[in-house]
Amino acid sequence: MSPHGADMKSEPNTAAAKARNLKRLRRIEGQVRGLQKMVEEDRYCAEILTQISSVHEALRGVGREVMRHHLSHCASSAIRSGGKKADGMYDELVDLMYTYTR
Amino acid sequence: MSPHGADMKSEPNTAAAKARNLKRLRRIEGQVRGLQKMVEEDRYCAEILTQISSVHEALRGVGREVMRHHLSHCASSAIRSGGKKADGMYDELVDLMYTYTR
Amino acid sequence: MSPHGADMKSEPNTAAAKARNLKRLRRIEGQVRGLQKMVEEDRYCAEILTQISSVHEALRGVGREVMRHHLSHCASSAIRSGGKKADGMYDELVDLMYTYTR
Amino acid sequence: MSPHGADMKSEPNTAAAKARNLKRLRRIEGQVRGLQKMVEEDRYCAEILTQISSVHEALRGVGREVMRHHLSHCASSAIRSGGKKADGMYDELVDLMYTYTR
Numbered sequence: 001m002s003p004h005g006a007d008m009k010s011e012p013n014t015a016a017a018k019a020r021n022l023k024r025l026r027r028i029e030g031q032v033r034g035l036q037k038m039v040e041e042d043r044y045c046a047e048i049l050t051q052i053s054s055v056h057e058a059l060r061g062v063g064r065e066v067m068r069h070h071l072s073h074c075a076s077s078a079i080r081s082g083g084k085k086a087d088g089m090y091d092e093l094v095d096l097m098y099t100y101t102r
Numbered sequence: 103m104s105p106h107g108a109d110m111k112s113e114p115n116t117a118a119a120k121a122r123n124l125k126r127l128r129r130i131e132g133q134v135r136g137l138q139k140m141v142e143e144d145r146y147c148a149e150i151l152t153q154i155s156s157v158h159e160a161l162r163g164v165g166r167e168v169m170r171h172h173l174s175h176c177a178s179s180a181i182r183s184g185g186k187k188a189d190g191m192y193d194e195l196v197d198l199m200y201t202y203t204r
Numbered sequence: 205m206s207p208h209g210a211d212m213k214s215e216p217n218t219a220a221a222k223a224r225n226l227k228r229l230r231r232i233e234g235q236v237r238g239l240q241k242m243v244e245e246d247r248y249c250a251e252i253l254t255q256i257s258s259v260h261e262a263l264r265g266v267g268r269e270v271m272r273h274h275l276s277h278c279a280s281s282a283i284r285s286g287g288k289k290a291d292g293m294y295d296e297l298v299d300l301m302y303t304y305t306r
Numbered sequence: 307m308s309p310h311g312a313d314m315k316s317e318p319n320t321a322a323a324k325a326r327n328l329k330r331l332r333r334i335e336g337q338v339r340g341l342q343k344m345v346e347e348d349r350y351c352a353e354i355l356t357q358i359s360s361v362h363e364a365l366r367g368v369g370r371e372v373m374r375h376h377l378s379h380c381a382s383s384a385i386r387s388g389g390k391k392a393d394g395m396y397d398e399l400v401d402l403m404y405t406y407t408r
Contacts, residue, residue: 018141025138032134036127039120045172049198052165056158063154064404070147071396079385090377096148097403098370100155166302173294181283192275199301200268222345229342236338240331243324249376250402256369257406260362267358274351304359
């Protein structure tokens with residue numbers, strides 16, 4: 001049913017990290033709804049920008065956890081297997097770091 | 103005459119810009135729910151990080167529009183009135199730029 | 205002698221702000237030479253990355269000061285003159301914020 | 307056996323990558339001196355901010371290369387050795403990514 005083959009799935013996250021991230025994402029969803037309300041009510045721009053900044057920060061918290069998991073599971077397997085697999089993983093990681101953590 | 107209303111409300115946004123931002127924020131809400139689904143399904147980390155990056159980008163789109171409105175309405179009134187009011191606004195703007203646009 | 209016409213020059217900065225920025229830029233030049241030495245000596249990567257991060261931070265300090273000056277001099281004139289001049293300045297400012305402060 | 311030498315030196319970089327980074331850093335040093343000249347000549351703020359942005363971009367280029375080397379040398383040794391050493395390295399990497407690549 002998944003659009004990706006079994007090997008494109010993440011190795012199962014520890015239940016705790018997954019639950020933490022879901023909790024964070026639900027809070028972020030609430031923050032985004034809060035932003036809609038602020039825009040509807042014509043709230044002061046600086047307040048809206050501050051709230052947008054909080055959402056960015058919360059998203060980076062999720063990103064950090066996903067990246068930590070990526071390194072300790074997906075990436076570490078590739079790195080341990082060495083050779084081209086490891087080289088490809090280094091390139092992917094550098095791209096993720098410089099493109100997607102901002 | 104004051105650049106900000108007593109209750110710190112923004113001057114009414116043009117209806118069009120407001121509608122655009124609400125539409126964007128609803129799409130962002132959908133993206134965040136999509137992220138929850140991806141985490142629940144243990145999707146590949148690099149895909150989740152890419153999706154997180156899309157949400158950051160979409161949020162910056164909202165921020166840009168709010169900032170544009172802030173400059174052309176709230177900030178311009180303060181700047182036109184000059185003196186301490188203008189000085190305070192320059193400081194606020196620099197803070198917003200360096201703290202909240204990232 | 206300048207490649208830009210008189211009206212493309214910044215209005216003269218206050219002497220103090222200019223001196224502060226030159227001092228900062230000389231310190232940044234020293235940091236960049238320090239980085240060259242670190243690379244030559246094969247210093248530990250994490251230390252080099254930390255030092256690169258310090259240079260980014262110091263550059264942002266210069267940027268903040270330049271932006272503060274831009275707002276209170278160049279931008280405020282355009283904003284006060286209103287109309288298309290002001291509109292063009294709002295667009296320029298938003299671009300500067302979202303493109304160049306990162 | 308340790309992933310890092312006693313003195314925390316990087317494993318020797320390939321000569322090519324090192325030469326590339328030194329060349330980049332010398333160019334960045336030149337850009338910073340150019341910035342000093344621009345400030346001295348009261349050049350238009352938007353030009354200075356654009357130039358500051360180029361230096362940020364060039365620095366990120368150096369950072370990417372250092373990070374690539376860090377992953378393929380220092381980090382991969384720690385990751386291959388597994389256990390606490392690997393765990394410590396994952397934490398270090400996530401910190402580097404989210405703190406120092408911006």
